[in-house]
Amino acid sequence: MSTNSSRRVGARLLLDAIRDLRTLRTFDAQDWERLLSCARRNAVLAYLAEKASSAGIIEDLPEIARTSLAAAQLAAQRMAQLARWELDRVRRALRPAGIPIIALKGVAYILRGMPHASTRLLADIDVMVPRDRIDDAERELTTAGWQGTKLDAYDQRYYREWSHEIPPLLYPGRILEVDVHHTICPPLSRLRPDPQHFWNHSEPSVDDGIRVLSPVDSVLHATVHLFFDSDFNGRFRDLLDLHELITAFSTDESFWPTLLERAANQGLGRPLYYAFATLSRVLGTHIPQQARSSAEAFRPSSLLDRWMTRTLVSVLTPVDPEPWPPHYRGRLWLLYVRSHWTRMPAHLLIPHLVRKSLRRAQSAAIDA
Amino acid sequence: MAVGRFEPDRRVRRVSVGTLSVPDVRDRMSAQGIALRIPPISVRLRSPLGLLAEQIHTLYRDYELGDARDFADVDIRMIRVGGARAWARPQVQFIIDGTTPFDPFPIDHALPMFEWGLNWVFGHRMHGYLLLHAAAVERDGKAVLLPAWPGSGKSTLSASLACRGWRLLSDEFGVVTFSGTQVVPFARPVALKNESIAVMQAFGPNATFGPPFPKTRKGTVVHFRVPEESVARGNEAATIAAIVFPDFQVGASNLVRALPQATAFLKLAGNSFNYEIVGEKGFQALSAIVGRCESHVLRYGDLARAHEALDVIMSKVTPA
Numbered sequence: 001m002s003t004n005s006s007r008r009v010g011a012r013l014l015l016d017a018i019r020d021l022r023t024l025r026t027f028d029a030q031d032w033e034r035l036l037s038c039a040r041r042n043a044v045l046a047y048l049a050e051k052a053s054s055a056g057i058i059e060d061l062p063e064i065a066r067t068s069l070a071a072a073q074l075a076a077q078r079m080a081q082l083a084r085w086e087l088d089r090v091r092r093a094l095r096p097a098g099i100p101i102i103a104l105k106g107v108a109y110i111l112r113g114m115p116h117a118s119t120r121l122l123a124d125i126d127v128m129v130p131r132d133r134i135d136d137a138e139r140e141l142t143t144a145g146w147q148g149t150k151l152d153a154y155d156q157r158y159y160r161e162w163s164h165e166i167p168p169l170l171y172p173g174r175i176l177e178v179d180v181h182h183t184i185c186p187p188l189s190r191l192r193p194d195p196q197h198f199w200n201h202s203e204p205s206v207d208d209g210i211r212v213l214s215p216v217d218s219v220l221h222a223t224v225h226l227f228f229d230s231d232f233n234g235r236f237r238d239l240l241d242l243h244e245l246i247t248a249f250s251t252d253e254s255f256w257p258t259l260l261e262r263a264a265n266q267g268l269g270r271p272l273y274y275a276f277a278t279l280s281r282v283l284g285t286h287i288p289q290q291a292r293s294s295a296e297a298f299r300p301s302s303l304l305d306r307w308m309t310r311t312l313v314s315v316l317t318p319v320d321p322e323p324w325p326p327h328y329r330g331r332l333w334l335l336y337v338r339s340h341w342t343r344m345p346a347h348l349l350i351p352h353l354v355r356k357s358l359r360r361a362q363s364a365a366i367d368a
Numbered sequence: 369m370a371v372g373r374f375e376p377d378r379r380v381r382r383v384s385v386g387t388l389s390v391p392d393v394r395d396r397m398s399a400q401g402i403a404l405r406i407p408p409i410s411v412r413l414r415s416p417l418g419l420l421a422e423q424i425h426t427l428y429r430d431y432e433l434g435d436a437r438d439f440a441d442v443d444i445r446m447i448r449v450g451g452a453r454a455w456a457r458p459q460v461q462f463i464i465d466g467t468t469p470f471d472p473f474p475i476d477h478a479l480p481m482f483e484w485g486l487n488w489v490f491g492h493r494m495h496g497y498l499l500l501h502a503a504a505v506e507r508d509g510k511a512v513l514l515p516a517w518p519g520s521g522k523s524t525l526s527a528s529l530a531c532r533g534w535r536l537l538s539d540e541f542g543v544v545t546f547s548g549t550q551v552v553p554f555a556r557p558v559a560l561k562n563e564s565i566a567v568m569q570a571f572g573p574n575a576t577f578g579p580p581f582p583k584t585r586k587g588t589v590v591h592f593r594v595p596e597e598s599v600a601r602g603n604e605a606a607t608i609a610a611i612v613f614p615d616f617q618v619g620a621s622n623l624v625r626a627l628p629q630a631t632a633f634l635k636l637a638g639n640s641f642n643y644e645i646v647g648e649k650g651f652q653a654l655s656a657i658v659g660r661c662e663s664h665v666l667r668y669g670d671l672a673r674a675h676e677a678l679d680v681i682m683s684k685v686t687p688a
Contacts, residue, residue, distance in 0.1 A: 029439040033412075037443045040465045064439055071495035078645045321466025324447065 010038030011320040017048065018240070019284055021055045024065075032065050041321040043237045045069065046076035046119035054115060073119065079176075080118035083107045083125050086176045090127060091209050093144040099137050101210050102128040102202050104181065104221065108212045109241070111205040116244040120237070124168060124177035131182040131195065138166050138180065146171045146178060154355065184221045191224060193266035215249040216259040220268050227271040227278075227312070231336065236282075239316045242275060243283045256291040269298030278312045386429035394421035401445075403434030407602035408543070408552055409494075411486065412440035417460065420446060420478040427479070427557040427578050427591050430599040442489055446478050464489055480581050480589055483559060487540055490554065491641040494543065497552060498653045499641040502542030504551045505534040510609035510685055511551045512678070513542045513657075515636055518586075521616030521668075524564040527592040528671040529678070531572035536598040537606060541641070546649045548656025550605040555598050557591035565590045571671055609685045611636070611663040612678065620669035622677045632663035661685075 013035045016023045027035060039045040049069035052058045058066060087107050094101060102108075104126035109117030129137045142148070146169040151159070159167045164186050168177040183195040198221075201214040213221060222245060226238045249255050263272045273295045279285035280292075299305055311334070319326065385393060385404070396402050398421075401414035406428075415421070434440060445463040448454065449472045459472035462485040469488070473481040491499060502515035503526035516522035523539045530536035537543075537553040544551055557578065560568050565588065569577060578591035611632060627635075633654050637643045643650045664681055668674035 030437060033439050033443070036441075037465045041467060064441070067496050068441070068493070071493055074495045074647075075492070075645050078647070319466065321443070324445065324463060324466070325450070326466070 009320075010034040010041075010322060011318040014038045014042065014044070014318045015282070018044070018051070021051055021057060024052060024057065025060050027065075029062075029064075032062065036065070036068050037321050038318060040072075042234065042318045043121050044119075044240060044318075045072035046121075047116055047237075047240065049073040050115055050119045076119045076121060079120065079122050080110050082174075082176055083122050084110060086125050086171075086174065086178065087111075087127070087207070087210065089144075089171070090125070090141065090178055091207065093140050093146075094129070094137055095209055097133075097136055097140050099129050099133045099140065100199075102198065103205065103207075103210050103212055104128055104184075105225070106241075108205075108218065109245070111207060111210065111212055113206070114244065114248060116241065120241075122176060124179050126179045126181060128181045128183070128195075128198070130199070134166060134180060134182045138169075141169055141178065141180070149177065184224055185228070189228070191228065191267060191271070193220075193224075193268055197262075197266060215245075215252070215255060216262045219245050219249065219259060220263060220266065220272065223271045223275045224268060226316075227274045233315075234319055236316055236318045239278065239282060243279055243285045246279070246285060246287070250286075256288060260291060260294045263298070269295070270300065273298035273300075274308060274312055277309045278316050281309075281313050282317055382432050384430050384432050385425060388425075388433075390422050390425050393425045394418050397421045397424070400436050403436065403438055403440045404428060405432040405434055405602075406486075406554070406556060408554065409441040409490070410434050410438065411442045411444060413444050413446070413482070415446040415478070417446060417448065417475070417478050419476065420482065423479040423578055424482075426576065427593050429576075429593065430596045431602075441493075442486070444482065444485065444489075446482060448475060477581055477584060479578065479591070480559070480584055483557065483591070486556070490541060494541075495642050495645055498544040498546065498548075498643065498646055498650045500542030500544060500636055501540070501639040501641060502636075503539045504537035504542050504553075504606075505529045506537055506551075506606040507534045507682070509607060510682060511537065511606035512682070513544075513551065513608060513611045514614050515542060515611065515639060516614050517639065519616075521564070521614045523558050523560060524568055524616070525614050525668075525671065525674060527558045527560065527568055527575075528571050529675065530558075530592075530595050530598060531575055532675060535601060535606070536594055544608070544653055544657065545605070546646075546653045548653035549607055549660070551608050552605045553598070553602050555594045555602055557593055559586075560590050560592055562587040567671065568592060608657055608661055610661050610681055611657065612681060613663070613665045614674070615665055615667040617667055617669055620667050622673050623665075623667040624677055624681065625665045625667075627663040627665060629658045629663070632658045 013027070013031055017035060036045065039048055045068065049072055052061065052069060058069070061069070083106065087103060091101060103111055106117060106120050106122050107125040149168045149170055151167050156167060159165065164183045165179050165181040168179050170177045183193070184198070185191045185193060198213055198217050201217055202211040203214055205212045212218070219242070222238070222242045226235060226242060259272070263269045276287050276292060276295050280287055300308065388396070393402065397413060398416040401412050404411045404413060413424070443465055447461050447463060449459040449461050458475040460475045460478045460481060461468055461472050462470050462481050464485065470481070470485065500513065500515055502513045503522040504511055504513050505526055506512070514522045514526055526536060526539045536555050537551055538555055539558040540556065541554050542551055543554050565580070568575070572592070576593040578593070581589045613627070613635065636654055636657070637650070640650065662685070666674060666677055668677065
């Protein structure tokens with residue numbers, strides 16, 4: 001359907017633009033068409049808009065590009081507003097019961113006032129409560145009107161026994177789900193950071209009664225979330241968020257040593273190593289030599305290192321909208337299996353994956 | 369190395385879809401794709417489906433084709449779903465920017481899926497305007513917004529007006545500038561549903577209709593082709609002069625009722641596609657519209673009678 005030479009163009013243009021915004025000034029009409037399409041595919045159009053505005057180059061761009069950029073920015077700002085509001089509703093529901101809250105991920109970056117945060121297309125907001133209060137939190141929220149999303153008994157059990165969160169909650173008529181966590185990694189995972197440390201280092205936010213993770217913990221959380229998750233499809237956006245977090249927080253000199261120390265203490269060195277490797281290769285993120293050398297201590301065996309780094313770089317690069325069917329499905333599947341391997345012991349994992357694939361086959365049959 | 373253009377080059381002779389043969393459209397669609405200019409956007413459509421090409425050829429006959437190097441705002445591919453199941457039940461996939469936001473449709477419903485998908489894309493992207501869920505028609509420089517909920521008859525009414533000398537601006541999106549004074553055309557084939565099909569075929573015997581698509585989610589759908597003149601004036605915005613909420617009731621006689629400004633405002637805001645996204649600009653635009661124009665509910669049971677009522681309403685509107 002298309003010539004091979006045009007295939008990687010969109011993804012290449014997008015990376016060039018993100019790494020150096022000035023290249024946008026050189027794009028012609030066809031470049032813009034591919035760039036906009038690719039930016040939409042990777043959910044970073046509003047991000048580009050924000051970057052171009054704050055760099056002061058938006059006025060130099062062709063009108064047709066400005067229109068698309070501005071529209072994406074408006075839609076994302078509305079999502080950010082809804083996220084803030086949903087978080088406020090959660091706070092109102094949990095406050096009378098005295099349940100402390102840490103806002104996580106996207107909505108936490110919004111609270112921190114980070115410009116990139118209001119360019120995300122959110123589907124949910126994430127909050128953390130102490131493990132011994134999570135049942136109370138679920139009860140308070142459901143009493144206040146949130147409802148569990150429709151899951152079968154198996155999914156319910158999966159969440160409650162093997163996961164670090166309760167099944168997502170949604171208030172009828174609203175669009176953002178609420179994910180309530182008690183830690184950042186599944187309880188059976190090989191990564192078992194101590195959630196108490198997150199609470200001890202957490203910081204107050206602009207919203208009274210809502211805390212946010214410390215800068216290094218935010219980075220570690222985003223890192224675990226990205227590099228040990230099961231779904232690597234379209235995660236370039238998350239890599240970009242990590243890039244933004246690191247770039248913003250590293251203006252503080254103590255950031256790098258604290259980050260490496262905390263990663264070592266919390267047993268989160270491996271994902272941090274992957275993050276450094278992928279960020280510097282894909283986005284050219286500035287990571288000081290000292291930090292890189294320290295992270296070498298977390299490197300896996302060289303065979304695994306080579307395979308993982310290569311695979312991560314390829315799946316975390318912007319997805320090009322052009323090839324159909326998409327090229328990357330095999331690698332995504334391997335990463336899916338890997339992530340489950342790291343989060344469940346084999347005697348639980350194998351029945352779980354068999355069950356999931358049987359259910360997919362069954363739903364496909366019903367659909368047919 | 370300036371390849372590609374943002375604006376069509378007027379030195380090049382523009383071709384419309386209808387000047388090509390059906391096989392030509394099919395070949396282009398299955399190769400590099402066609403760039404349909406549907407003001408205010410242009411849509412790159414790629415698809416190997418011959419039936420879709422034929423139906424596009426009929427319903428988009430008078431639309432200009434962009435050059436392969438022109439900028440297109442929207443990138444759509446419509447492709448047969450692969451795999452074993454495709455044997456038993458062939459389906460078509462709507463691919464926008466390399467993503468598939470919808471479940472596949474039966475393969476012979478490719479055209480309704482294109483129309484429906486393009487509406488979805490438009491509603492999600494065009495936040496440079498306030499997007500009302502409304503048809504819009506214009507006569508003598510005065511545009512009428514016909515906002516409505518599904519089933520109230522706006523599509524049928526707007527198609528019928530297009531058969532009687534009104535210019536059809538849109539049957540689905542009232543694309544309003546933030547000044548609240550102008551409505552911008554986004555003229556697309558009008559999807560007529562169920563009983564309204566026969567009514568319109570009788571009302572507009574000289575109009576062109578696409579093939580029937582039975583058993584869609586909204587029942588049987590037939591598309592009414594936008595008259596040539598409305599397509600030709602696709603870049604011409606019109607001044608909003610009146611707001612008429614159609615309210616079709618079987619067997620009803622005409623009843624025109626004026627609506628207070630606040631009620632009209634809330635009704636328009638409530639069925640806007642992006643009122644909450646565009647925020648204050650949307651509020652200003654709606655305030656301007658209801659401040660400048662009278663709003664009416666038009667209950668009707670017969671198209672010709674509804675036109676008469678509209679003539680009366682328009683005769684009282686001061687020239688724009």
